[in-house]
Amino acid sequence: MTTKNLILAPDAIEKMRVAGKLAADVLLMLDEHVKAGITTEALDKLAHDYIVNVQGAIPAPLNYNGFPKSICTSVNHVVCHGIPSDDKILKDGDIINIDVTVIKDGYYGDTSKMWIIGEGSIMAKRICDVAQKALYAGMSVVKDGAYLGDIGAAIQKVVEPERFGIVREFCGHGISNEFHHEPQVMHYGRAGTGMQLKSGMTFTIEPMINQGTWKTKIMPDKWTAITKDRKLSAQWEHTLMVTDNGCEVFTTRPEEDLSFLNT
Template sequence: MMKKTSLIQSPGALDKMRVAGKLASDVLVMLDEHVKVGVTTETLNQIAHDYIVNVQQAIPAPLNYNGFPKSICTSVNHVVCHGIPTDSKILKDGDIINIDVTVIKDGYYGDTSKMWIVGNGSIMAQRICDVAQKALYAGMSVVKDGAYLGDIGAAIQEVVEPERFSIVREFCGHGISNEFHHEPQILHYGKKGTGMQLKTGMTFTIEPMINQGVWQTKVLADEWTAVTKDRKLSAQWEHTMVVTDNGCEVFTTRPEEDLSFLNS
């Protein structure tokens, strides 16, 4: 159940979110050289944890969140989201992995994720990762004051479905500020002109999860790890942003990204 909280953030809150978002994106940039064949997901977790705590002087939000045991989520191949890092999960040539990082700094959250292809990936691996990123960007491109939540989902569908991938229904983006998750829920499918109207100062994530096969998922016995029901590949990218008068400002952008298509 999401708590009631202010949906419009103050200028001071937005400044803190800019800092937290930059820290979260910096973790993904830092991890880049470590994501390679032979590394365990627990090693990636430990590297990220130490960097967040010791270098950034911040808090890894997932750690102990509703019992989650690690500091990042590592979702490999058919894992859709909330994969738990372990010593036994060793990255192999051709794997795809999503790493999801959320950092708390001065009480505010920055939440972001990206895909890697480990070693030499298949054409399908490359395709699903690329389409998932395009889907995120399509959703972001329609965000502005006066737009509707349904516009975001519709824009994502227009990218994903012609490519014959499916969009996960059970998980969605979320409001975020000085709480990890609050309203509004950001569905990654929808109809233009429907749902809540966006207002300048709203902060949330967009994080479409797309599957190679069916959209249905299953949560494993650990009560966290969500996998595709048909065990086919899944990919996801995520950003945290604020609605502006003419577009959105992304708090978690990375140096390799060109987000000049957004009007902020």
């Protein structure tokens, strides 16, 4: 796929705005329910019913390459692609990432955020905070003429001084009327390298940060990725579009202050 083919037309961009807002709205809806005592299966049902019945949209993960649920729920040492289950009950001290992707009018919005259940440990708070700062650092360098490597380099500058590991096996991705396409957005790299960004390109940035080693292991269900040393992992994700001077974030939530971005 050439760079030119990655630049969206105005009508497609408007559909991306709609899909992105819907994805963000699912996280907002779930907020009051993410607490000790609820199962990740119950969160999945809430999200599924909201996406289908309220938003009139489609939960993209459901049956995607065989994935059995409508959202991903990744708790504690689960890095990504955690499968909601009746057996997984959230308890005080847990951290959880919920990853939501919706399809509306053929276009995709993809976003995730972290919750800390109850008070949470100092480490839980720290890793969730650093992961969010890493996402924002990556977003802050996006603009027409920048390079993919600039994103990874900016994320490394935030994460590595904190002595956390940046997951290598999973990355951000192009997204529009397909769930995943070029470019691959790595969360580590060298500034000035890789594909040059052009206004109208849309992709996700979604750094996964591990307390210990960056290495991961896939569980027998062939989906759930965990940290190899079973230490904590955190991730935040946004879908955005490159603009002349910065980026437009399609999945922003009201509690976020993104005034540091050029749009």
